[in-house]
Amino acid sequence: MALTKEQLIRQRAEELGYEGCGIIPIGAMDGYRDKFLERMEKLPESVPFYRNQQRLTEPLVHFPWARSVVVLAMPYGKYRIPEQVKGRIAKTYLTDVRADANTTEYQSSLLMEEYLQELGLRTAGNRKFGVVGLRWAALEAGLGIIRRNNFLYTKSGSWVHLEAWLTDGEMELRQQEVLPPCPKNCTKCQSACPTRSLSAPYVMQPAACISYMTTFGGRELWQEPLRHSFGSCIYGCDLCQDACPMNRNQWKETLDFPGLPEVAELLEPERILELTEDTYREKIQPKFFYLSPEELWKWKINVLNYMRNNYRDGYRNPILQACGSSHDGIRRMAQAVREELQLEA
Known part of the structure; x- marks a missing residue:
């Protein structure tokens, strides 16, 4: 047949x-x-x-x-997710x-x-x-x-x-995938959301989501109080998915993603602040297309916020140097971070 x-x-x-x-x-x-x-x-x-x-x-x-x-x-x-970006980039x-x-x-x-x-x-x-x-x-x-x-x-x-x-075809063919429901009374995904964007089951406020604010939104991140709760997130967020019991043991890490190990080296926090426009356009932007070829600055304010939330001594000089940036957004973010951490020049 x-x-x-x-x-x-x-x-x-x-x-x-x-x-x-x-x-x-x-x-x-x-x-x-x-x-x-x-x-x-x-x-x-x-x-x-x-x-x-x-x-x-x-x-x-x-x-x-x-x-x-x-x-x-x-x-x-x-x-496989390289260690340089694990927990920092979704x-x-x-x-x-x-x-x-x-x-x-x-x-x-x-x-x-x-x-x-x-x-x-x-x-x-x-x-x-x-x-x-x-x-x-x-x-x-x-x-x-x-x-x-x-x-x-x-x-x-x-x-x-x-x-x-x-x-344009008049067609229909449905699967019958039978999956267990969420565990009764489970709120682990909600509890894992630091900005409370996920405020109730099946309810999310997009503008408060870390993934949104580090990609499409957050163009004036220095004025955003929620940025203090971003933790280790630089670009995107996996927290509610990682916390979900139904995702346990689902990530296998058996293969290398083409080109990812090389790109990951450029995405360590300090190196992002050092990225040139040419390197960004050639190696980073095509992969992370939610930000345009002109928005390397957005990556850099995300990193400055990361350094603020995960501060260590090695971040002092990069933050202070960014305070003199010619880009208004980078400069304003760096100055806000310097004031919050009370860093002296």
């Missing part, structure tokens, strides 16, 4: 190393729009953030021909396959899209930022469940990259 188009897609996904593959009708995304609006009503302070994501709630406005969503999950909890950014063409995952994504088109399907995707709400699409497709920290979990825990394509 010949395989259906849906079965062929799943078979190809398995061949390419995807852990999960599901296909849902475009109408299954309506619930995402409802949850999106509900979140803004619950957290009015989050409205500016969510407005920037609103395109994900209305795929038919941008792609009126879309009839289904193919959504896939690729586990990434297999990579694992999802260190092993980000969305822009690194040297990874097998990136090549698998290209081949998957090519295969969909070979099947005669019209497709639309956005490898970096998505064309739909990815976690909702994966939930609807049966790839996993959303836990109290708001992350989508598969059998590999939350350490999975999600991607999706809109297609």
Whole structure:
């Protein structure tokens, strides 16, 4: 018996190393729009953030021909994290396959899209930022469940990259991934969130999230009281995921991520402050694309905040030198840190 188009897609996904593959009708995304609006009503302070994501709630406005969503999950909890960046830079950014063409995952994504088109399907995707709400699409497709920290979990825990394509095919194929619920009364993810961005199960204030403030936000970090609770975080945050019992032993560290050991050497705190614009643009920015080629300064204010929160004598001179920076943001951050630590020139 010949395989259906849906079965062929799943078979190809398995061949390419995807852990999960599901296909849902475009109408299954309506619930995402409802949850999106509900979140803004619950957290009015989050409205500016969510407005920037609103395109994900209305795929038919941008792609009126879309009839289904193919959504896939690729586990990434297999990579070794170098000691220089462990606990300082979030694992999802260190092993980000969305822009690194040297990874097998990136090549698998290209081949998957090519295969969909070979099947005669019209497709639309956005490898970096998505064309739909990815976690909702994966939930609807049966790839996993959303836990109290708001992350989508598969059998590999939350350490999975999600991607999706809109297609013009009338298709549906859902998985039946059965996973245990969160432990009763567990609040470990909430307790691990130092800024209280995760204030209740399934509730998060994006603008108070360390990941947001060290990437998209925090452009005036020296004025942000919450920065004092960032701990060791320089770029992104894994605290609520690391604390989750359902992630225990899910990170295996069996492979080296292409180029990561070399990049990690440049991402020690002191070396970030020494980075030149050319080195940043060539070696760092393409990998950490949430900050633009002109935003090396943002990395440097994040590091100055890290030095403030994890101060040792070796940080004194770099902080004082940064007080004389020609960049207003770096200078203001360094001066704020110097005053808080009462460092004398």
